[in-house]
Amino acid sequence: MKVDERRSERDPIELLRAEVDTWRPQGVPDLIRVMRRAEGHWRRPVALASALGAAVLAVVLLVSVILLAVSPAIPGGETIRSHLIAP
């Protein structure tokens, strides 16, 4: 007797349905918490942009200080120094 091979295979669709049906969140969080999260969504990009701006400013200041310190050693250093320090 010939065995129906298709029947012996595991049906992916039935298995998928059975498996997904068992997936449940550990709990449904309070909607207030989700609403707070929604209202505070702008904080992260603003904090990131602020941190990035501060980092860029720090780098510019650091480069300026280095230029002031080494200005006599580099060609044209005095010109740079005069631009950096107001008379």
Add this chain to the structure above:
Amino acid sequence: MTRTARRRQTVGVVSGEGRPGSWGIDPATQFPLLYEREYESVFRTVRAMVLDQAEAEDLTQEVFARAYRARLRYRPTAPPGAWLHRIAVNTALSYLRRRKLARLLPVRLYQAPDDRAYARSEARTAVETALAALSPKLRAAVVLHYFHDYSREEIATILGIPSGTVASRIAKAVAVMRRVLNDVPPGGGAGREPNSAPVGCEQ
């Protein structure tokens, strides 16, 4: 739970007539009701895409946070359930893209969870192993169609792709899942060493 009962719990159809579900709920004024009815359904879609319980819980909250911000822009051209699933799929895809990018960073500021490590886990089931063999877009199509019972046209609307593409994604996903499930020993996926990228990454 029967398919009909599940359908009732989750979504209506695009036409929506005579079928209970989230159709008829206005996200702008009845957001708490929508949240209550659709939370589990959205969680399952996200869980199927990211294949991680904890990440899925966090992303589901993110989905509803995004939906809450966008609730006033909702237009009733599709059921709110379909609208939420669209947000869920996009949120999960963004998360997976970020995770992939984080893995490429030379300096690992963030230790991203690894799909391969996940697939090696003994806790995974055969179905999760089969889903891990698919790309996230194929996972989304297969779960929306076979679990949430969305039609190809509805999935096309949710994913923003032609219905022919949905049909080909579903067919491809089922073929891959069938192959993987027949390779995996019954009772779990442990033992299968994934040595190739998920199918459908190019889409």
